[in-house]
Amino acid sequence: MGKTAVISVDGHVKASRSEYREYISEKHREAFDAEVKAAEEAGIPDAGNLHPELDPEVQWDSDRRLESLEAIGVVAEVLFPNGQPFQINRLDDYPHAVSAELAEAGRQAYNRWLADFCARAPERRRGQMQTSFMDIERAVRDIHWAKEHGLGGIMMPELTRESRSLVDPALDPIWAACQETGLPISAHGGASLPDYGPGGFAALVAAMAENAFFSNRSLWMLISGGVFDRFEDLSVCYVETQAYMMVAALQHLDSMVNPAGDWMGFARTRNREQTTERFASEYLGKNVFVGVSPFSSVQIPMDDLVGKDAEGQPLPGVHIGSGAAMFGVDYPQFESIFDRTMGAVATLVATPGVTDDDARLILVENAAKVYHFDVSALQPHIDRAGFDLTEVRANAEELKSKMPKETRAPLMGSAAARATASA
Amino acid sequence: MAKTAIISVDGHVKGSRSEYRDYLPAKYLEAYDEQVKAAEEAGTPDAGNLHPDFAPAVQWDSDLRTSELESIGVVAEVLFPNGQPFQINRLDDFASPANIELGEIGRQAYNRWLVDFCAKSPERRRGQMMMSFADIDRAVEDVFWAKEHGLGGIALPGLTRDGKFYFDSGLDPIWAACVETGLAISQHGGGIDPNGPRGSGDIRATAPGFGAFMMLSTENAFFSNRSLWMLIVGGVFDRFPDLRAAWVETQVHLIIPTISYLDRVCDSDWMGQFSIKPTIKRKPSEYFGTNIFVGLSPFSPRQDPTGDVLGKDADGATKPGFHIGSVPLMYGVDFPHFESCFQRNMGEVATLVTTPIITDDEAHHILFDTAADLYSFDVDALQPDIERVGFEVSDVQARPDDFRRDLPEFNIDHITRGIGGFGRRPTAATTA
Numbered sequence: 001m002g003k004t005a006v007i008s009v010d011g012h013v014k015a016s017r018s019e020y021r022e023y024i025s026e027k028h029r030e031a032f033d034a035e036v037k038a039a040e041e042a043g044i045p046d047a048g049n050l051h052p053e054l055d056p057e058v059q060w061d062s063d064r065r066l067e068s069l070e071a072i073g074v075v076a077e078v079l080f081p082n083g084q085p086f087q088i089n090r091l092d093d094y095p096h097a098v099s100a101e102l103a104e105a106g107r108q109a110y111n112r113w114l115a116d117f118c119a120r121a122p123e124r125r126r127g128q129m130q131t132s133f134m135d136i137e138r139a140v141r142d143i144h145w146a147k148e149h150g151l152g153g154i155m156m157p158e159l160t161r162e163s164r165s166l167v168d169p170a171l172d173p174i175w176a177a178c179q180e181t182g183l184p185i186s187a188h189g190g191a192s193l194p195d196y197g198p199g200g201f202a203a204l205v206a207a208m209a210e211n212a213f214f215s216n217r218s219l220w221m222l223i224s225g226g227v228f229d230r231f232e233d234l235s236v237c238y239v240e241t242q243a244y245m246m247v248a249a250l251q252h253l254d255s256m257v258n259p260a261g262d263w264m265g266f267a268r269t270r271n272r273e274q275t276t277e278r279f280a281s282e283y284l285g286k287n288v289f290v291g292v293s294p295f296s297s298v299q300i301p302m303d304d305l306v307g308k309d310a311e312g313q314p315l316p317g318v319h320i321g322s323g324a325a326m327f328g329v330d331y332p333q334f335e336s337i338f339d340r341t342m343g344a345v346a347t348l349v350a351t352p353g354v355t356d357d358d359a360r361l362i363l364v365e366n367a368a369k370v371y372h373f374d375v376s377a378l379q380p381h382i383d384r385a386g387f388d389l390t391e392v393r394a395n396a397e398e399l400k401s402k403m404p405k406e407t408r409a410p411l412m413g414s415a416a417a418r419a420t421a422s423a
Numbered sequence: 424m425a426k427t428a429i430i431s432v433d434g435h436v437k438g439s440r441s442e443y444r445d446y447l448p449a450k451y452l453e454a455y456d457e458q459v460k461a462a463e464e465a466g467t468p469d470a471g472n473l474h475p476d477f478a479p480a481v482q483w484d485s486d487l488r489t490s491e492l493e494s495i496g497v498v499a500e501v502l503f504p505n506g507q508p509f510q511i512n513r514l515d516d517f518a519s520p521a522n523i524e525l526g527e528i529g530r531q532a533y534n535r536w537l538v539d540f541c542a543k544s545p546e547r548r549r550g551q552m553m554m555s556f557a558d559i560d561r562a563v564e565d566v567f568w569a570k571e572h573g574l575g576g577i578a579l580p581g582l583t584r585d586g587k588f589y590f591d592s593g594l595d596p597i598w599a600a601c602v603e604t605g606l607a608i609s610q611h612g613g614g615i616d617p618n619g620p621r622g623s624g625d626i627r628a629t630a631p632g633f634g635a636f637m638m639l640s641t642e643n644a645f646f647s648n649r650s651l652w653m654l655i656v657g658g659v660f661d662r663f664p665d666l667r668a669a670w671v672e673t674q675v676h677l678i679i680p681t682i683s684y685l686d687r688v689c690d691s692d693w694m695g696q697f698s699i700k701p702t703i704k705r706k707p708s709e710y711f712g713t714n715i716f717v718g719l720s721p722f723s724p725r726q727d728p729t730g731d732v733l734g735k736d737a738d739g740a741t742k743p744g745f746h747i748g749s750v751p752l753m754y755g756v757d758f759p760h761f762e763s764c765f766q767r768n769m770g771e772v773a774t775l776v777t778t779p780i781i782t783d784d785e786a787h788h789i790l791f792d793t794a795a796d797l798y799s800f801d802v803d804a805l806q807p808d809i810e811r812v813g814f815e816v817s818d819v820q821a822r823p824d825d826f827r828r829d830l831p832e833f834n835i836d837h838i839t840r841g842i843g844g845f846g847r848r849p850t851a852a853t854t855a
Binding site: 196197203204220225251 | 588590591618619620621622623633634635636637638640641642644645649652653656657658674676677679680681683684685687688689691699700701702703725
């Protein structure tokens, strides 16, 4: 069997400050220069969320980025921003600016730069255009612009207080434009989070727990709103949004769509008859895809992800499954698994019940299908930078042993173990 | 075997329109009378969320309510509101008034009415005082007021826009007051997004169709349980180890995956990457049963679609990973709401006590004992009522089909197909 490799559905890029300047309209250049000057005087690095072992250049240097990724078996990427002009907090995955005008200027500059960055290696990059759904006609024009300029998808905008609910049919022209152009929509983690106040354990962990909800919110809105019934060819990917929450929500929706259930009775009393045609979980692998990123069993246990037990028998209940799951490295962010990618691959491949077919779907084929990568064009890169699944399985323990200890072993352990330790 | 009965940890009450009038300050009577007049002219019934089979009077008529509940084996209740003065949408579990001032007046009037309603049958009711976080000093006074006036717990408010999060240490005086008075905290379901998208109008009332409705039901599970993980990660149960709290009708299906995820997070280096060490003393799941309790309401195996609640497999063996287990579980009828299990109550009991992996002891705990302990019911005082209206578990086990007749077809189907039904299904073993 031939080699395989990884398409990472979660990469983050930005231009350097000086490069962004060329993409900013004249009108906003003065404001941009003032922002850059202030940042440089304050000693703020030219980086978004960047792992301390990585150079800022990997965010924008095309060849260097390709080389670094090939070294860990990644041949192609789906790209999200790692900072835009006029972004206030450089660590946010969803940029916020001081004004709507500057946000729009920053967004447009990013999109234009992204089109050029992807064009340097078009068969290996799928940049996700930043847009807004507040002005629907504008969003439709943006989607066609993205298609014409070689971008590979639309980043799902975050919901704000002013946003329309995604169950609202007023948004149908947007879904129609995506379907017409064949561009998928990618929701990324970190959307719509409230401000939890000063840092610390409580605020951070509350944000982690609630990020899973807010980042996946479009999932149940689109399904409940019947969007995938009206637009059967629409694909939406959930990247770094915490897969466990998707499973819980789909399971719940499946259990509710039953004519004899309480909710359906309650819905009827309020003249709200059922409009969706399928169980929610049936959209998985058809319209809904899941980028598990950074790929790890902390986010979701592997057998739960593929929905099979050690003998390869299907586990009951809703599971993402190898028909919908994809692999994210989250390069070059702080939480990225770039330094343990092959350990994560080995964790997947060595899970009892996971076949080579499952592994290939998750590592490369699902992403290739949804994001329209040309696999024959990628083949030379796969042959050069890829790996042999049989070998990975044979060396799984060694590959996993190179992962940092904390990402494998429980820190707090069981209550019983801690009681013993403190006794 | 002695008889047992049910303590329902989920009941909803309100004063009648004319009764509420007596609890409002003179200054607000005019505004109140106008609201009542408008509602009556519009033909709006004097009811919150009320099942069409019930008369509105079950919401406020003490004797009628008691006898209705006795007819299904319920001897005592934990009480939440079914509508407050100045509430706009009568179906909301959390009142949204036209403005903050009217909201506060409505809350206070409800609390005063609730005191009097509980006093009509004090050994059988634990009214939960509706709390507000707007003024912490006032909130602390309210907790002591509730204790002095015979209320049996504190109902947590939902989060408000720009309000305090439950992990905020500024709320500590409230938790301290709860510990001092021995009052438990109850978080009822029905929470909504304080910030959420408003571009399509109020999603509960005006957003289009079935989709909005499904979305509401899915999101309820999240917004109603935010206090759960926020109190845990805020270290509130470490600072106040005697604080006990219950989550009632908040949808267990979301509690299990979220707590499991937080357990995995606390057990990995995810926070080490941010140079932050866990500051809580236990894993999130380990507060269940000592500080955290769960009111499954309306009681049904359908609340447990994955069969994960009890944490036992079909042979009664312990499943790996986090499960709520029988220790923190309590039984809710949700009387007199539309979705209440009132009409099928003994059918649900029959399902519970005939589930092979549930011991009789566990059934007693779920039906009665845990709620009696958490909400400080006087079991001796309840004993005559139990003898009169209760049932023997062994009798229900001997002829469960007699009790199951009232179950809708779907429930029966659920049980026979082995879906849910409290842990009958195996689940994924967690991988290291």
